[in-house]
Amino acid sequence: MKSLAELAAIRDKMKDKVVLREGSGDIRVVVGMATCGIAAGARPVLNAFVSKVAEEGLADKVTVSQTGCIGVCQFEPVVEVFEAGKEKVTYVKMTPEKAAEVVEKHLKGGQVINEYTITNAIS
Amino acid sequence: MIRSQVLICGGTGCTASGSKFLLSAFEEEIAKQGLGEEIKIVPTGCFGLCEKGPVVIVYPEGTFYSRVKKEDVAEIVSEHLLKGRIVERLVYSDVDEAVVEEAGKHVSLNETNFYKTQKRVALRNCGLINPESIDEYIAMDGYAALGKVLTEMTPEDVIKCISDSGLRGRGGGGFPTGKKWSFTAAQPAGQKYVVCNADEGDPGAFMDRSVLEGDPHCIVEAMTICGYATGASEGYIYVRAEYPIAVKRLEIAIKQAKEYGLLGKNIFDSGFDFDLHIRLGAGAFVCGEETALMTSIEGNRGEPRPRPPYPAVKGLFGKPTTENNVETFANIPQIILKGAEWFASMGTERSKGTKVFALGGKIANTGLVEIPMGTTLREIIEDIGGGVPNGKKFKAAQTGGPSGGCIPASLIDTEIDYDNLTAIGCMMGSGGLIVMDEDNCMVDIAKFFLDFTVDESCGKCSPCRIGTMRMKEILEKITSGNGTLEDIDKLEELANHVKANSLCGLGQTAPNPVLATLKFFRDEYIAHVVEKRCPAGVCKALLNYVIDADKCKGCTKCARNCPVGAITGAVKEAHVIDTSKCIKCGACIENCSFGAISKR
Numbered sequence: 001m002k003s004l005a006e007l008a009a010i011r012d013k014m015k016d017k018v019v020l021r022e023g024s025g026d027i028r029v030v031v032g033m034a035t036c037g038i039a040a041g042a043r044p045v046l047n048a049f050v051s052k053v054a055e056e057g058l059a060d061k062v063t064v065s066q067t068g069c070i071g072v073c074q075f076e077p078v079v080e081v082f083e084a085g086k087e088k089v090t091y092v093k094m095t096p097e098k099a100a101e102v103v104e105k106h107l108k109g110g111q112v113i114n115e116y117t118i119t120n121a122i123s
Numbered sequence: 124m125i126r127s128q129v130l131i132c133g134g135t136g137c138t139a140s141g142s143k144f145l146l147s148a149f150e151e152e153i154a155k156q157g158l159g160e161e162i163k164i165v166p167t168g169c170f171g172l173c174e175k176g177p178v179v180i181v182y183p184e185g186t187f188y189s190r191v192k193k194e195d196v197a198e199i200v201s202e203h204l205l206k207g208r209i210v211e212r213l214v215y216s217d218v219d220e221a222v223v224e225e226a227g228k229h230v231s232l233n234e235t236n237f238y239k240t241q242k243r244v245a246l247r248n249c250g251l252i253n254p255e256s257i258d259e260y261i262a263m264d265g266y267a268a269l270g271k272v273l274t275e276m277t278p279e280d281v282i283k284c285i286s287d288s289g290l291r292g293r294g295g296g297g298f299p300t301g302k303k304w305s306f307t308a309a310q311p312a313g314q315k316y317v318v319c320n321a322d323e324g325d326p327g328a329f330m331d332r333s334v335l336e337g338d339p340h341c342i343v344e345a346m347t348i349c350g351y352a353t354g355a356s357e358g359y360i361y362v363r364a365e366y367p368i369a370v371k372r373l374e375i376a377i378k379q380a381k382e383y384g385l386l387g388k389n390i391f392d393s394g395f396d397f398d399l400h401i402r403l404g405a406g407a408f409v410c411g412e413e414t415a416l417m418t419s420i421e422g423n424r425g426e427p428r429p430r431p432p433y434p435a436v437k438g439l440f441g442k443p444t445t446e447n448n449v450e451t452f453a454n455i456p457q458i459i460l461k462g463a464e465w466f467a468s469m470g471t472e473r474s475k476g477t478k479v480f481a482l483g484g485k486i487a488n489t490g491l492v493e494i495p496m497g498t499t500l501r502e503i504i505e506d507i508g509g510g511v512p513n514g515k516k517f518k519a520a521q522t523g524g525p526s527g528g529c530i531p532a533s534l535i536d537t538e539i540d541y542d543n544l545t546a547i548g549c550m551m552g553s554g555g556l557i558v559m560d561e562d563n564c565m566v567d568i569a570k571f572f573l574d575f576t577v578d579e580s581c582g583k584c585s586p587c588r589i590g591t592m593r594m595k596e597i598l599e600k601i602t603s604g605n606g607t608l609e610d611i612d613k614l615e616e617l618a619n620h621v622k623a624n625s626l627c628g629l630g631q632t633a634p635n636p637v638l639a640t641l642k643f644f645r646d647e648y649i650a651h652v653v654e655k656r657c658p659a660g661v662c663k664a665l666l667n668y669v670i671d672a673d674k675c676k677g678c679t680k681c682a683r684n685c686p687v688g689a690i691t692g693a694v695k696e697a698h699v700i701d702t703s704k705c706i707k708c709g710a711c712i713e714n715c716s717f718g719a720i721s722k723r
Contacts, residue, residue, distance in 0.1 A: 001266070001270075001383050001384040001385050001390065001391055002384065002391065002392045003391065003392060004267075004270045004271075004274060004391070007261065007266055007267065007270050010258060010261045010262075011261050011262055011264070011267070013258075014258045014259060014261060014262035015262050017125070017163075017259070017262065018251075018252065018259055018262045018263060031207070032207070033205070033206050033207035034206055034207070034208070035206065037206075038205070038206065046126060047124060047126060047161060050124050050125070050126040050161075051124040054124065063183045064126060064183065065127075065183045065184050065207070066127075066206075066207030067207045067208075068206060068207055068208040
């Protein structure tokens with residue numbers, strides 16, 4: 001070890017791997033992963049969220065986690081976004097591509113994609 | 124891409140309760156479900172709640188599973204990791220109702236009563252990182268303090284920072300750490316040493332072990348910082364051979380640090396060299412005393428030597444040496460990184476920072492807790508520790524093991540810090556905290572600890588070698604019902620002599636358990652000698668087993684189970700115990716279906 005920069009490089013490289021354990025980010029993304037969700041393709045969606053969040057450097061702000069059946073099986077895969085002080089946003093019929101878009105526009109840009117939300121699907 | 128991590132405790136407590144089988148079970152099950160790419164398994168150090176082990180935590184949810192068995196693994200993997208349904212029956216959730224209502228089902232670990240008032244500084248990485256990975260330590264800002272010290276600070280700056288923080292030795296003495304370092308630094312340049320005292324020998328204490336097992340790199344880093352500050356180029360870690368996991372992880376840590384150039388020559392291109400060695404203690408309690416410890420490292424029989432000269436002047440191999448305890452070192456990197464003011468903002472006026480306690484004895488949550496100095500004993504026992512189990516009444520807490528004293532229930536609101544404990548005739552000690560309830564006899568406790576010190580006395584000086592033995596004999600006389608009031612006075616006088624005249628800390632503190640129990644529980648001693656009665660019902664010689672004639676149905680079960688034939692009586696008539704034959708084994712009480720037998 002010859003310099004602080006060298007140490008910082010290792011730290012940054014490893015940070016993503018331990019950041020999961022530091023607990024609550026400001027935003028919580030929850031993917032419904034019950035049998036119906038998995039059957040409808042929730043796993044690739046979950047994985048897309050995890051990798052896209054890391055890619056965009058949002059890992060210390062956003063926690064991606066899974067949950068059981070949310071209850072609207074016809075709309076699976078369902079993803080909910082919780083943010084302190086804001087109303088919950090529920091995205092339905094998600095795909096890995098849509099997930100990437102949500103990370104880009106909503107989680108990073110703060111812009112809810114109304115087109116994919118449950119409100120839009122029902123009305 | 125890893126989306127979830129499974130942390131499995133690999134501390135000694137959880138390893139003993141089977142965590143290493145969990146590790147392989149999780150690996151197998153995760154591979155079977157095809158989740159290998161998404162889930163990472165991380166073996167960690169101690170989480171602190173040893174009572175509930177083996178402990179498994181799943182992130183990002185932070186779900187805390189307790190007492191996990193091998194058979195539970197498949198369910199956790201298929202339910203939680205695959206489908207996201209938390210296995211509620213295994214979740215540890217000792218929380219206030221208000222928290223549950225507010226947070227819904229997502230109760231995080233830090234909200235449980237055990238963890239919520241804790242403040243983790245020395246234990247900050249324990250249970251959070253893989254102790255065998257230097258990269259994970261670096262990710263948690265590891266070695267950043269060393270980098271800062273070597274590139275931005277002079278040795279004087281470092282010592283000033285440690286002095287300003289108010290850190291005091293956590294091994295029991297409470298000597299200001301900055302001052303200790305400055306003494307060694309003030310010695311003329313030349314060969315100097317840093318020694319880490321990891322010879323944790325107090326019965327019931329396991330704080331240092333947990334730090335070494337859970338975060339070994341922080342000790343390596345702190346010792347290197349100490350070396351720089353005091354002008355030492357070599358360090359020794361003296362660790363008990365009875366801590367195999369700690370030894371193994373220390374060896375790995377030192378090897379990794381050498382590979383990264385964080386130990387060795389020219390660290391951070393600063394021209395500073397530092398190397399570390401491990402020495403194993405062979406199990407002698409006296410080697411926890413600093414001069415005996417250094418004598419042992421030198422290859423001699425572990426016996427103390429008179430001070431002065433203090434180790435700072437003439438220590439290991441006759442050279443200036445700084446010796447600190449594991450927990451003291453564990454605080455150093457954080458103080459450097461976050462500043463002296465941050466550390467000094469925690470705690471009381473003269474005791475800064477936090478203290479780790481190993482909670483044991485009659486307490487619901489056996490384990491490790493780290494609390495800010497100044498927390499009351501009541502908070503530790505009732506809030507964090509979950510209180511005394513089985514509806515029993517709290518009687519006293521024993522601190523500092525065989526060198527410490529006890530805090531009686533009447534002083535439960537004492538704020539724990541060095542000076543408050545000394546003021547009530549107790550001592551902080553290294554951090555063992557043994558909780559006792561109404562079933563513990565204080566005379567018996569004093570005898571237990573004295574037994575230990577008699578065994579462990581090295582025999583070099585007579586006050587300790589002979590004095591402790593004579594004290595033990597008096598205690599045996601009292602607990603066997605042959606004591607007199609004069610014996611109590613003699614015991615007290617002798618205790619004060621041993622305390623005043625012994626060569627080293629072992630003998631000087633050995634009478635403490637006796638003196639403290641005499642101070643707070645003299646009435647129990649008097650009951651033993653005057654009434655020939657043990658109020659807690661512990662001292663066998665003073666007990667008599669009696670059958671209550673009104674309750675006895677004459678079933679003969681007790682008589683049939685008595686191994687010495689001390690019980691006689693006809694069928695359907697009250698039985699009688701012949702006290703001259705009775706060996707007080709308790710078999711009759713266990714076997715009586717009518718609760719007719721009691722000991723008095």
